[in-house]
């Protein structure tokens with residue numbers, strides 16, 4: 020049906036909305052870069068894609084941060100929200116919607132969502148007594164709490180998972196019947212083994228569901244929390260910030276108005292710290308409200324510095340704007356996605372960034388482009404004609420076994436990359452691309468086309484073949500890398516003379532694109548030379564401080 024058809028080609032990807040209690044750091048940029056990569060990839064595949072990010076501005080934590088800064092909460096939120104937006108824009112994060120939970124459209128969505136749950140009898144007035152972590156804005160059971168000492172040696176209780184301090188609270192408030200959803204949640208996960216990715220996080224959620232699943236407090240007394248959305252019909256209570264925050268994904272989709280087109284194809288990127296909220300509370304709320312569940316929850320691990328999770332409270336944050344000034348925006352994007360392994364934490368150092376970028380972008384990829392476009396080898400500045408007859412072994416061609424391996428690898432590369440992008444394993448996609456780039460460099464190196472005699476017609480034909488094949492490899496790499504390093508890919512493809520409308524997934528067509536009738540005998544013109552593809556970084560880049 021046309022309905023199916025439309026939905027098939029729609030895609031909606033989100034990042035968490037970030038708390039505005041502190042400035043953005045590298046971890047926030049990481050989530051945004053992953054989501055941006057998925058968004059750009061889907062666009063290249065011909066999808067209509069919507070990509071949302073933004074800021075989470077309500078709750079006790081923000082209220083306290085604004086107080087500490089001596090600012091009125093909205094002014095405070097606006098300032099920090101703008102810092103996130105600025106970071107994302109300067110890093111080419113191509114979001115299509117930037118949501119702030121203080122916006123009117125969001126308030127309307129939350130009020131509506133609350134009323135739906137209320138009308139279905141899923142929210143009741145009760146009294147909550149238990150542990151609360153303001154830093155995590157999270158309720159914890161006794162088993163999730165342990166003893167610790169604070170900096171002054173005082174005995175305190177902390178969350179086992181985050182290490183943040185918890186306090187005992189006792190209040191009248193509204194409760195959500197979370198306990199009623201355990202079996203539906205289990206069914207959902209069992210029926211959708213890829214709902215939470217990577218696999219180990221799906222297992223972690225199943226584990227969570229084995230434990231006690233008590234009803235959830237979804238409001239706070241107004242005298243404790245003013246900075247939030249009041250409970251509809253009861254201004255003495257403020258809606259719990261996580262219920263408020265999660266609904267942002269619906270707000271962007273258009274809820275409570277027409278939201279089906281986007282909501283049916285929603286995918287969330289999150290850090291592992293907020294897995295419980297996204298894979299237990301959120302689906303339970305949605306089931307309660309009778310709405311479809313997200314298609315995928317992509318979970319990534321954390322960036323650490325000297326083994327410690329990067330966070331404001333530890334004071335070890337890496338400033339992503341400073342990094343992208345040192346290493347370029349594309350450089351940081353490439354590093355984060357090449358080194359970031361979703362399944363496990365990764366340690367950040369400037370030195371690692373420099374080494375990786377020099378090896379893979381400057382030397383390997385940039386070097387390959389230089390070789391194939393050097394005027395000595397390619398005086399006409401063209402994609403020369405491809406002579407397939409230079410390749411078949413049986414006709415005494417000069418190609419060797421490894422060349423055929425390289426061709427096979429590049430031919431199957433788009434499918435490999437596609438598979439890894441789809442499962443958020445960008446590092447595996449980049450590993451595969453990087454291996455192919457090495458193979459192509461090996462191919463050129465092996466045949467030393469610059470040594471061939473251009474006046475000898477056989478030699479000339481073989482040389483043209485080598486150059487054509489290498490340029491074709493570069494075109495494939497440039498196309499596949501667009502979601503990761505958009506500026507560098509654009510530079511590469513422009514240098515190859517690949518027009519904007521020839522850069523989609525459907526246009527890949529390795530080795531067949533520029534041969535045959537479309538290809539005049541003189542070859543197809545390259546684009547203008549706009550300089551080095553990726554400038555080598557030296558110690559001067561990191562020694563600025």
Ligand code: ME8
Pocket residue numbers: 034035036037038039045046047049050075264265267288289290291292293320321322323328329330
């Ligand atoms: O939790 N490494 O906001 P938040 C990698 N407002 N990613 C990291 C990271 C690190 N060291 N630190 C943070 C909230 N992140 C809520 C979310 S969503 C409805 C509400 C990333 O500002 C990662 O995506 O604490 C993590 O989940 C998120 O920032 C937490 O951001």
